[in-house]
Amino acid sequence: MKNNNRDGNIKFICDWNKCPPVISDDELIKLNTWRDILYNLNLIGATPEGxxxxxxxLRTKPSTRFIITGSSTGNLIKLNAEHYVKVTDYSISNNKVNCSGPVKASSESLTHAVIYExxxxxxxxxxxxxLDFWNKLLNKVPTTSEKVEYGTPEMAIEVTRLFKKTDAFEKKIIVxxxxxxxxxxxxKDLDEAGKYLLAYINTII
Ligand SMILES: [Zn+2]
Known part of the structure; x- marks a missing residue:
């Protein structure tokens, strides 16, 4: 039986194996380099309400797995190994991720998973x-349907559709x-993802 919430969407399930940090020093440096830049630009962070x-x-080994910032870490100025979690498995149709680490993975992890896949x-x-860059780039680069909410199985399906039907892969961006x-x-690595982001937000389209 489907586990539906009041909106009729399948409720997100995080199957969390709480354990010590799962990230290597090298992975931590790569992730924190860009997390610091994006936090300082207020592109990753927290609202005034917290x-x-x-x-x-960052994709890791084996290739279907990845390490992602944990949920509820946006308000922290500096992240350490305790704030990252490894997504070890997932199911789009069940809106579910399995993860290991000191913190939980958010429902947004599923969209990352489908892109790596x-x-x-x-x-x-x-x-x-x-909001500024979203308004600037909306429908000027590959854009998912406005009817599809983030953190839902429909968004994962919609992202896959964009990759197949548009030049999203070449453009390296999705709104x-x-x-x-x-x-x-x-x-191909976080440096490339970061450089494309900075290029898009600094370009007048
Ligand atoms: Zn978001």
């Missing part, structure tokens, strides 16, 4: 929030039409 937004991830050359993903303020960039 609600965190944005996340970044789509292309083996994508190894780093950045998801930021910015989340139904997730106001939400943008995603990605690349």
């Amino acid at each position: 609600i965190g937004f944005g996340n970044i991830s 789509f292309h083996p050359e994508i190894n780093g993903i950045i998801h930021i929030h910015s 989340m039409g139904g997730h106001k303020e939400g943008l995603i960039t990605f690349g």
